[in-house]
Amino acid sequence: MERARAGQHAQDRTDPTADEPGRLPLAVAVIDGEGRVSHWSTGARRLFGVTREDAVGAPADELMPVSGAFGALSYAVAGRAHVSEPGSGSGDVLWWAYPLVGKGPERILVLAADTARLRTRAGGARPDGTDADEGTDPGVGPVRGAGGGDAAGHERVAPGFALHTDFPDSAALAARLPEILPSMSTRDSARIAAQVLELGYPVLDISRHERVPLTPDWGVPRRVERRARQRRAVAPAATEAAGSELAGTGTARTESASARAAEEKPVSDLEHAAVRERLEFLNEVSGAIGTSLDLARTIEEVSRAVVPRFTDVAGTYLREQVVAGEGFPDGPPDTTTLWHRVALEHMDEPGRWDDVVPVGESMPFPAHTPFFRCMTTGEPVLVPRISEEAGHAIAAQFEKRDISPLITHRSMLVVPLKARNVVLGFMILLRHRERAEFNDMDRVTGAELAARAGLVLDNARMYTHQEHVAETLQDSMLPRVAPRTPGCDTATRYLPGTWLGRVGGDWFDTVKLPGSRTALVVGDVMGHGLNSAAMMGQLRTAVQTMAVLELPPAQLLRNLDDLAQRLGDGYLATCLYAVYDPVANELRIANAGHVPPVLVRAECGTGELLDLPTGVPIGVGSVPFETVTVPVAPGDRLVLCTDGLVEMRGADIAEGLAALCESAAHPAASMDDACDTIIRELARRTSTPLDGRKDDVALLMARLNGIGEQDVATWSFDARPREVRGARARTRAQLTRWALPEEAVDTTELLVSELVTNAVRHARGDRVQVRLVRSASLQCEVSDEDHAPPVLRESGGEDDAEGGGPGRGLRVVARLAREWGTSRTPDGKTVWFEQALPTG
Template sequence: MGTEVDAFLRRLARQFRPQVNQSVDMMVQRLHSEFPELLQDKDLAALSAQETTGHVTTFLDVLEHGLDVTEVKAPSDSLEVGRRFAQGGIPISTLLRSYRLGHMTLLQLMQREAARLTSDSKLVNEATVKLVETAFAYVDRGSEEVVAAYQEERDRRLQRRLILTNEASRRIGTTLDTARTAQELADLGTEDFADLVTVDLLDSVLHEEGTYPPTDTPVLCRIAQRSVLDGCPDSAVATGHTHTYPAGSEPARALATGQALLHRVTASGLPAWWAPAPDSGRTLRGPGFHSMLLVPLRARGETLGLAQFSRHRTAALFDDDDLLLAQEIVARAAVSIDNARRYTHERSTALTLQRSLLPQRAVEQSAVDTASRYLPTGSRAGVGGDWYDVIPLSGARVALVVGDVVGRGLHASATMGRLRTAVRAFADIDLMPDELLTHLDDVVIRLQREEARDEGEISATCLYAVYDPVSHLCSLASAGHVLPAVATPPTADGDAPASHAVAFPEMPIGPPLGLGGLPFETTQLELPEGSLLALYTDGLLESRVRDVDTARTVLSDILARAPKSLDETCDGLLAALLPSRPSDDVALLLARTRALDPDHVATLDLPSDPAAVSGARAYASDRLAAWGLEELGFTTELVVSELVTNAIRYGKSPIQLRMILQSTLTCEVFDAGSTAPHLRRARTFDEGGRGLLLVAQFTERWGTRHSRDGKVIWAEQAIPA
């Protein structure tokens, strides 16, 4: 009977071959009805039909030729179907069920054909048993190969995703630049994952208006995108342009809920929200999209924008595993973008604060010509606390200041502003450089006590210099700050070009501000007219590519050949000493000294005798006549009379009157006493007490400055136009 059954099965196989195509169509229809997800990928559906044909043909060969099932290889199309199932994220259980369903359908069709070929029910039954036995052996053998192909592709996909995740951690967030970080996400996403990646940020996030919950139609800005097609013709929005998504659309819903979405394009075409705006002037070109991932950019509980991954060239549809992978990559990018956004905001705020605290324009004074530069650091550390200042003082003098607060960011900038204000306040009372730094040291110590511990230790360095154009003396003191460079006026040596003699003055450097209990010392230098004084912070000289001594040599060479323009000298120093992105903040202040015309300075020594007051008035009147300022005679004689009278009455010898003519007229009276005068309210019948009140009313400003030899009371008047 066995031989008869085998012969019948061979006959059955031959009779069934003409019906293969019709049978395959029936099998495919049943597969699609049971597994509709196969229809979503047209290529997979077509491949499944080819694979089914291959299986039917191979199985008929086994029956007709009596082949050993264990030696039969599965059709190549079936292995490819297994790989495509893995690529599409279709579970392996679905693959095996479809495999068995297809073979069960084939058995049913062949049983019908067997019943048509013979009326011998016993033969049909025995043939059916043999047919089922052979079919199961074939299914077991074929499914082993298909499952192996599926698992191999699955492992490859998992490995690829692991590689993609590792690449994301390595390549996304390499800088603290928002747009570049977004572009890094787009670039990575189009490498063996998506065909088009777009990154939109909420317009409110870009403009630092806060990260409020998105509205129904939030305004977004396309800050990055990348396509497998050159020029992104498949994108509806150009980079840098703003746009909105309609209320209720899937992107708007993803933004509102913060939940990622997997969208598959139906046969009706692209959704309306994907089409370009009518006024955008863009027309989509390229293959049709079949699936998209909409992943909100969320960091620290806030929604920053939306990343979209789309496929049109890649045949496989996005699946849930792809959505999880995209969420992981986007989450990394969102944190990096938020870090970049916060850093940019803080850096911009600190830089704006710092620049607002630095001198905005050249200060009107006649002692020196100045030029300055401030360059923020190019590193991620943030803006530092470097500053400089030019402060006019009494007696035609000027104070030059440069300082550096330790630290970075807003805290350093705010501390710099407080110290700059303190320096100006101390300069206004005409303290000597060492005394000013001592008081500034106390201010820093007080700030340390007031600050919270988590803010870090406050420390700073400062160089304070006072130049007097009358005596040509420059008094300097340093609190841990780098020494200035001094270039004396050029001298002509035969036919050699004129050059400055550059030196770094030997002077004691005191401790940085904030240590307390240690002294500061003042050094005096005599600077000829036209001397060049360079004050700077350590960022100008410190570099990773050269040592400090080499940098000082470069600095000296440039100052030695300095042109007349101080601005050109500043630019030359920065170009020669600094890289394009300095690792530290740099403050640079150049000052070229002037000398006051001796004819504009008048000095008179006075005895400590009330009778000398009239002589002082007469001397002042004569000097005004010589300067052509007779109209200031009444006020000047009043001021001189009151100041000299106070010095004789309350001060000590020697007493000296000095008049200085520059942009203003200054009257100074020196005496060896230490008692400072002050305004007071005179009673109705008091005979005195109104002198300084009159001086304050008739002059622009007045004040007192102390020195180790005594004090000077001064008053300034404006020169008539």
């Protein structure tokens, strides 16, 4: 390293820029949190004689005498040190250090300079009157000394153009940043000014690629004026040629012809250049917009494509239906049509437009304005220069705001955004008064620009509309699962596939059954898209209908398979159907080619895949299904899902199922948290991001709480009229032991009496059974040995007038119970009703 330093000293001595007038050799280095150098400038190389390759990564205290700089993590510090072999030949070095403000790890910026150079350049004093050797940062202002004391008596200086340079009027220059950097938006200039003037660290590099604004003087509108100027320019030559002809020189005709050629050729070349420039502009705009089908991003691209090259202010307005993602707008717009201001790009100072015309505002446009004329005719409207009278006239049409200062004395062009001859919106383009007015060629260019932008916006609108239609269809087909049923708590998640559209055939459902039971269903229609979603809706409706018929799980899948074959050959789906009985604490499950469920045992907290007969998918036909009974315990959790959750790229599905068992066993504060944990963990295990899935994901989790024996009461009676009184008495006694309110006791006793009376009168069997179940609500079941279901008849007739008649009991039940129904059993039928219980 010493050899490298010696060689570098020799190079710096011969470097012509090392002592260039007006330059201050300032060393800049950055120290990371571990005390090592992460940045090493050319000035640091010259001052300390170490190359950048040797310095980066090396300990800072070995290269520079800046041990006191590490206090700059909390405040700025400064110090003086002696260097044995500084690059400048002097042994005294003055350094400043302060923390870098911003995101990321802690870093320290160190500035160092030869004290001899400071005195030579500054003449012993700083431009602000302070001594160069005192504790002042050359770019930031007064800092603390290495011992922690403040350098009193010094005012902070603006760091925009650091005072160690010899540039005059640096403060005024910093205030004119937008003028120094042409074609820069106010957003970028404000950010740069804040970084330099407020945060206190410099902008090292600014890279922008801009095209020269279109010249509005090109083209046909100025052709006559240019020809007149050219004729005036060649008039003296023509006069001299005429004098020569009179003198007999014979050269007048030739020079006149040359003058005419000189007159015509520049005009033609200029017009060709104008057309070529505008075509290039339109080509660039076409490439800049429409990079995605996101409506908001497309609108932003259209606005930024024209500022500042074509205009200085661009405001975009769209019809309400377009912004809402609805269908194609119907009918021409009028004074009641709402227009949403969706984007505003301008070159004015920040905040000038935001308060008067904020983005996101909705408003109708009055008649007799250029905006209304553009949106009703579908043609561009050109106002070469808005006079004060016209500006006030336009501003008078708008309530509670004065837009005249924003538009007066500016040139305005309003262009429609059309698609299929329907106006979707329009753009208001304004040029500053210092810029040339819009002309006829600008009108043509703006119309072509709007036509291309309108096509892109319409594509984005249609895509957004289709997404909304798909999401609405999917949401309408997915059930609204109740989070709690008797003895069972449920939580669900549905994540549509994003690679192949947001509509799929995965579904889940819960069906409340008599006897406090709950049916749990999950299925997956093969394929994607609207056809799969439509088929899913049909199968889901069929399952709900057959579930309330109290069919065994295997028989239900058998009927569902027959239905799929009748609907068509392409109807294939997998399905898992389970019935949970919280009183008996058991699950009855049948599987039709679906992913097996996971049962998390509350006793040991482990998850296991249930061993079920796989079966074949729905729609194959002529294959039997089998029902399996699985005993469970209160607190166990059942997890049912579709294969989109457990499929892993390049791996067997068994690995995904093993990961499902492990993630399902994780403890969670709630059911919703448990579902989120499973999805997040499976996404990590399968290396598939949540927003990049190929297939849909349906997840249904049920916590099997069970219903204890103390909450169930069952009695059996002879089918005789005298037993009705006993049923009423036992019902009242049991409800009283459960401490139910008197009103609930009276209502339940009356309904039990009515149902037992009906069973005694109309049943053909010898026994009637009554069962009361208390959970979140009160369920009552009356079973008999007659398979004929009861019929709810209309009231009327002599029997009803006397207080009797067929159907009276069911009418009372339908009037007083919250829910009621009937179902078949292997031995007969059951009529049930449910009563709400007070909370707590």
